[in-house]
Amino acid sequence: MPDHAHSSDPAVQTQLDRLAALSPGRDILGLERIAELCARLGNPQFQLPRTFHVAGTNGKGSTCAYLRAILEAQGRRVHAYTSPHLVRFNERIRLAGTLIDDALLAALLEEVLDEAADLQASFFEVTTAAAFLAFARIPADDCIIEVGLGGRLDATNIIPPPAVAGIASLGIDHEAFLLEPEAGTPDEPAARIAWEKAGIVKPDTPVATFAYPPLVQDTIAAKVASVGATHFPEGDGWTIEPSGDSFRWSSKLGSIDQPLRPRMAGAHQMRNAGLAIAMLRLAPDPQPSEAEIARGIAGAHWPGRMQLLGSGPLTALMPEGHDIWIDGGHNLDAAKQVTTFLSETLARREPIDLVLGMLANKDAGAFLAALAPYVRRVMTVPIPGHDHHDPESLAKMALDAGIAAAVPRTDIASALRALAADSPARNILISGSLYLVGQALDHNEEWPA
Incomplete structure (x- = not known):
């Protein structure tokens, strides 16, 4: 494709x-x-x-x-x-x-x-x-x-x-x-x-x-x-x-x-x-x-790889004190690198909330299983313009992986609004696809230069 x-x-x-x-x-x-x-x-x-x-x-x-x-x-x-x-x-x-x-x-x-x-x-x-x-x-x-x-x-x-x-x-x-x-x-x-x-x-x-x-x-x-x-x-x-x-x-x-x-x-x-x-x-x-x-x-900077989003329209959707991270990892090897970062760098903070979208040809089950111990809840989203895991199916995979709550949403913004209403987790991670990360950067008006 x-x-x-x-x-x-x-x-x-x-x-x-x-x-x-x-x-x-x-x-x-x-x-x-x-x-x-x-x-x-x-x-x-x-x-x-x-x-x-x-x-x-x-x-x-x-x-x-x-x-x-x-x-x-x-x-x-x-x-x-x-x-x-x-x-x-x-x-x-x-x-x-x-x-x-x-x-x-x-x-x-x-x-x-x-x-x-x-x-x-x-x-x-x-x-x-x-x-x-x-x-x-x-x-x-x-x-x-x-x-x-x-x-x-x-x-x-x-x-x-x-x-x-x-x-x-x-x-x-x-x-x-x-x-x-x-x-x-x-x-x-x-x-x-x-x-x-x-x-x-x-x-x-x-x-x-x-x-x-x-x-x-x-x-x-x-x-x-x-x-x-x-x-x-x-x-x-x-x-x-x-x-x-x-x-x-x-x-x-x-x-x-x-x-x-x-x-x-x-x-x-x-x-x-x-x-x-x-x-x-x-x-x-x-x-x-x-x-x-x-x-x-x-x-050195490489956008979309465990990047903390700056001030912008997307981060403005969350209450003050919440950090939104983005990472384009989409396979098990990348998930292991993310979990190392979560356990070592963010160990003193609450479990994260995850906004996840993945292409249909990726092993979403294995990816979620690796992240599950660090995730409080998941908002699953589509990736428009690409063959992707249906958010409903992705949410079920998250529950099967042992994550306590998983809810399908229509896009990144709606997922963040839902989290803003009740998010004791101070770290939100948007991950699962570089295409999804690109959308996040675009919505937050942080364009790679």
Whole structure:
């Protein structure tokens, strides 16, 4: 199902409407269409500056944000390609530090869509080609590319060997695509996911990774060894030592003496920051200084990931003293990261109230079971424009998971109004989908920039 996108600019919207009408090529993973499309455009993927390629089930976007913030603290101009967008399509393509403007975006999409007319290309393939074309034409020092889905057959994987690859947190997600039976692939689901993600590793490419359970770790190590790459895993290669709201980073390549304090909330963000540092330490010169790394870690922000909403129309619906958090987590691995944040950061406060909406292809039962010990009650909502779990069914799943109260609502605002009438919980979490989080940011007028 293609991503839905809207723009207030008529020229951009015309091209986004053309994107939305594309065939569901995304349902058939492979590199043939994107390779042909890029060939017609002059192979812009071969004209990129120093490139960092990042895969993972969760945390890859935050890792990209840390990479960009550190590089920009170093004074470098940085391109970035990430997905999905939360409010505006422009968020996907950042050129030399600035979101792509409407006029250039409309022109690029028109050019790429015209070339893709007979290819049955997908939404993501066209978007990826447009990003590569922009990156090839606009000067920059570095390029950060986030994998869209999987790795081995993701459209971004037509790039030549990057300076460094990174693999963040791994979990089971997108089963219909990544676990489809295929000869020569691992049978065990966790190993198969790891094998697919490690598909971004290319010959002579150093790769930084998290530490994983033995089967996953062995799968990635074998893949790295098979192409002659260099493996730099958490634990054996680099480590972080958390202490309160800061952490220290050390590695075989040297350590950072000063404590590093991320702006982003949650212990998992310290690990994401640690992975970004590991990737930068593997990269060819120029290397960022310790001071530049510290500034980048402190300034990095990735909207919609355990983010505390500021003052706005949505937060105004709740009584004073209530905090509204948003997090786009939508799988079991993300739920575990959320519960760690809830237990460690919000442990001194009452159980949370949850506003939840989830896409139909997500395991809502497992997600709710993980959150249940921390939740007082749930307001379930739809996700307009996407196939989603019906709020009535989602509420029943919440009750089955052991949550004391679950009530379906029509939208986020009505859910918050209901909570405002009786909410001893001082923390409200809006979660379950990045699309839902995007709605929350839009309603609260906190647009990613």
